[in-house]
Amino acid sequence: MFRYAHTNMIARDHKKLIAFYKEVFHCRSIGETRDLRGEWLDRLTGLSGAHIVGEHLCLPGYGEDHPTLEIFSYDHMEESDPKINRCGLAHLAFEVDDVEETLKRVLENGGGQIGELVTAEYPGGKRAVFVYASDCEGNILELQSWS
Template sequence: MKINKIHHVAIICSDYSKSKKFYVDILKFSIINETYRAERDSYKLDLKVSDRDTLELFSFPSPPPRPSKLEACGLRHLAFEVDNIEENVDCLVSQGVNVEPIRIDEITGKKFTFFKDPDDLPLEIYEM
C-alpha cells in the first residue's frame, strides 16, 4: 500500500450556518462547492484551505455532541500552518474568537496556539 497524501478532512457541525460563517468568513477558506442533500436533510460544503488541502463541512439533523476532550483517544485536533502566528491570533481575536496564549513547541522551537470552532472542535495554528 502507498498513500500519497491526505485528500480531505471532514467535520460534522451542529449549526450549519454558524459553522459556514466561521470557516468561510473568519478562517477565510473559499467555497469550492455547496450541496444540499434533501434525502438526508444535510448540507455538504467543500472548502479550499490551500492549493492542496480541502475540508468538507457536513450538517446532519441532531448530530451527537463531541464526546471527548483533547487528551482522549481518537482525533486530537486539526492544525493549520501559518506564516505569522501573531497576525493570525490578532485576526481571530478581532472577530471574537477565544484564542489560548501562544506557546513554543519544545521539540521544534516553533510557535503555536489553539482555538475552537463553533462546536468546540480544537483547532491549532502553527507557525512555520
C-alpha cells in the same frame, strides 16, 4: 491510486462554521455544496431519514481539486465536548504567518483560546510558535508558525 481527499466536520450551524473557516483561515468555496438524503445515505450512515447539508472548502495552500474541509450539518445530531487529550481526531492544524494575529482573528470570529501561546526551540536552530484554540463551535485548532 491513494490520495488524501478531505476531513469532515459536523457543525451545529454549517453556515456559521463555513463562514468562520473562510474568514479566519482563507478557505475557499469551490462550488461543492451538498444537500443529501435518500435510501443510499440511510444505508451508508446507518441512520433512518438522514439528511445532510453543507459544503466542501478548499484548504489554504492547495489547488481546487483537494484536499478539502467538508463541513456538514445533519437534521439530528449528537452533542459532545471535545477535549485536547481525547482519543480520535484531536485538532486541525494550520501553519500561519503570525500566530498572535491569527489567534486574534479566531477570537474576533467567535472562537476561543486553549492554553498559552508558546515558543519552542527545535534542533538545527528551528523555532516554532504554537497555540491551541477553538473554532466558533468548539472544535480544537492548532496555530503554528516556524522560523
